[in-house]
Amino acid sequence: MKLKIPEEEIMGHGNLACQGCGATLAMRLALKALGSNTVIVLPACCWSVIDGPFPHSVVNVPLFHTAFAAGPSTASGVKAALEIQGKDTNVVAWAGDGGTYDIGLGTLSGAAERNDDMIYVCYDNEAYMNTGIQRSSSTPLKAWTTTTPVENPKESHKKDIISIMAAHRIPYLATASVAYPEDMIEKFKKAKDIRGMRFILVFSPCPTGWKYAPQLTVKLARLAVQSRVFPLIEIENGIKWKLNKEITHPSPVSEYLKPQGRFKHLSDEDIAEVEQSVEADWNRLLEKTKK
Secondary structure, three states, X not given: OOOOOOOOOOOOOOOOOOOOOHHHHHHHHHHHHHOOOEEEEEEXXXXXXXXXXXXXXXXXXXXXXXXXXXXXXXXXXXXXXXHHOOOOOEEEEEEEOHHHHHOOHHHHHHHHHHOOOEEEEEEEOOOEXXXXXXXXXXXXOOOOEOXXXXXXOOOOOOOOHHHHHHOOOOOEEEXXXXXXXXXXXXXXXXXHOOOOEEEEEEEOOOHHHHOOOHHHHHHHHHHHHHXXXXXXXXXXXXXXXXXXXXXXXOOOHHHHHOOOHHHOOOOHHHHHHHHHHHHHHHHHHHHXXXX
């Protein structure tokens, strides 16, 4: 039986996102799962703008803006203060890939090592979109950004943040996609009932930075899963790896790449290299799920 998506809309109208923003859809779905008993800690990222200018806030739950690297540490303090007051509130650190993979990685690791009681969400749009589409360590192989131009695209692989977080042996870790809302909501509801550090990586396409038509956001997010570019998984205590969606007949990786302007410079040889990388990552994942 399929999970019913909650009808209540906690996130309001009037956000300042670009058309087709995957990160905005991610927040809407997450709040449906978490409910109004939630506090969001928001380090510098696209969502710092999307939420709107003070005193307006589109999320309709308490929100704490903080510095780029301080999301996890601030969330730790907010949770401690609420516990002192006897309040059992969902504390969510909500950050982009720049604030997770790069600038905030140290404080994230500290919070994970302490097993601080929070849900950490990275909405992954694979670059520093808010400040001009610069590459991050989440930017995929061969992608164009303003700091990896067509003449010199990114030559390194995307950082494996999932394995990094799994190595901390936190209670719960998951990946989710805005193209699979039932799966995403189920994972957020599961995370809500677990104590300690929970980490959810949400695949959030960006029309502006990826250079595609805004109406293709959900289609591209679905193709990322179906082509094995972005597997849907869960990990418990860093040990038990579970693949949520088996992809026995994957879509060609090229179908995912070609609608995106950030990959339009790729030659057939480049596409083959990306396909080989995706296949290798998938096989490594399968080995982990068998243990």
